[in-house]
Amino acid sequence: MSRPIPDNNPQGPAGPAPRVPDSTRDDVPYALRIAASWAWRIGLVIVVVGVLIWLLSYVSLLLIPVMIAALMAGLLQPVVRFLLKAKVPRGLAVGITILGFLGLVSGALSLVGRQLYFGFRELWGQVLEGVRQIQTWLMDGPLRLTSAQLNDYINDLLVQLQNNSSTILSSALTVGSTAGHLVTGLLLAIFSLIFFLLDGERIWMFLVGLMPRRARSATNGAGRKGWTSLVQYIRIQVFVAAVDAVGIGVGAAIIGVPLALPLAVLVFLGSFIPIVGALVTGFVAVLLALVANGWVNAIIMLAIVLGVQQLESHVLQPLIMGKAVSLHPLAVVLAVAGGTMVAGIPGALFAVPVMAILNTVVKYIAARGWEHDDALGGRLRPPDPVLQAEAGTARTTARTKRQKEAPGGDESGTATEDRNELPK
The missing domain is CATH 1.10.287 (Helix Hairpins)
Known part of the structure; x- marks a missing residue:
């Protein structure tokens, strides 16, 4: 029988190892070490996000139409579902939905265009009268400009236009290129929308299948929760646009501004374009009031437009939108402001839905929601x-x-x- 080998370690095999002094580590305060550890990690995250945004800016013509198609798919998906329940084939249901949507938008734009055209043609005399009133005010008002001075200013303006004709021409070419990009983006958005509504489930499951097997259930469940947040966002955005249209349209009708109905339709469509849409539609409303009814009516119309826009910015967007997408009102405001500074109008348009999706996905993964998610139905659940x-x-x-x-x-x-x- 073999004798046991004596243990020379008095503290046993599990005893603590002797601590090797590290003068450099001891000289650095603990708080500074923790701050440095957080700093390089946060800095790395900021650098990675910045590089991703920089790379995505080169494919914005491809990315923005696809994101717009995703928003439209979230809005039109209930219509397709309703048609499918009515035993309509999926392809036909998608075709009916998209054609109906395009027809509705085209009809609204046609109504606005025709009403504005005939309305401004009837108001052309008042426009000329308004120009004469402005000229009279410049001559008889506080500025006391003479006819010779006005002619000199007009001639100087014409000279400046001639001297900067090359710059104006290049700007016009840029606008033409932008218009071409808009047409390309519109066609790409419609094409993407067709396949999102037709094969959205198969496209998503293909993307989930590209993930590692252990991560597929989490990816599948988190993506579906994020899509739910996106659908809620676009529906609330439609409600906010309707409130803007009704507020400005009713206000214009009460104070006697002509073309109140097409103005309301124009405001509704413009509300989906952050910042620029509100500015353009508000300018059109004030201009109509100025041309038709004079300065006092224009000032009242301007107050109505500002009041409705303030209601949207400070009440509807932060409270209703924030509650629908599970974001704090401050987060909604900061997201829109930050998206505008980073990516302009597209950043303002997609900042809130992107943040809502990220918030939902992070919460779902942190809570391991796929382990008790009945919506998965056992699919891709390892x-x-x-x-x-x-x-x-x-x-x-x-x-x-x-x-x-x-x-x-x-x-x-x-x-x-x-x-x-x-x-x-």
Whole structure:
């Protein structure tokens, strides 16, 4: 019988290792070490996000139409579902939905265009009268400009236009290029919208299949929750645009501004374009009031436009939109401001939905929501990693116990026997 080997370690095999002094680590305060650890990690995240935004800016012509198509798909998906419940084939349901949507938008724009055209043609005399009133005010008002001075200013303006004709021409070419990009983006958005409504589920499951097997359930559930947040956002945005249109349209009708109905339609469509849409539609409303009814009516119309826009910015957007997408009102305001500074109008348009999706996805993954998500229906749900770890630990413990009881036993055979006895 072999004698046990004496243990020369008085503290036992599990005793703490002797601490090696580190003068450099001891000289750095603990708070500074923690701050430095956070600083380089946060800095790395900022650099990665900045590089991604910079790279995505080169494919904005491709990315923006696809994102717009995603927003429209979230808005039109209930219509397709309704048609499918009515036993309409999916392809036909998608075609009816998209054609109906395009017809509705085209009809609204046609109504606005025709009403504005005939309305401004009837108001052309009042426009000329307004120009004469401005000229009279410049001559008889506080400025006391003479006819010669006005002619000199007009001639100077014409000279400046001639001297900067090359710049104006290049700007016109830029506008033409932008218009071409808009047409290309519109066609790409419609094409993407068709396939989002037609094969959205298969496209999503293909993307989920590209993930590692252990991450597919989390990706699938988080993506579906993010899509739900996107749908809620676009529906609330439609409601906010309707409130703007009704507020400005009713206000214009009350004070006697002509073309109140097409003005309301124009405001509704413009509300989907942050900043620029509100400025353009508000300018049109004030201009109509100025041309038709004079300065006092124009000032009242301006007050109505500013009041409705302030209601949208400080009440509807932060409170209703923030509640719908589970974001704090301050987060909504900061998201719109930050998106505008980073990417202009597209940044303002997509800042809130992107933040809402990220917020939903992070919460879902942090709570391990895919483990108890009935919406997945068992699709792409691998065995629970915690249960796998517990089963592995049990197998290891049983194998070790058997090896101690029978040191000469076959380890591979014992492991095989354990796998046959323990549940997976």
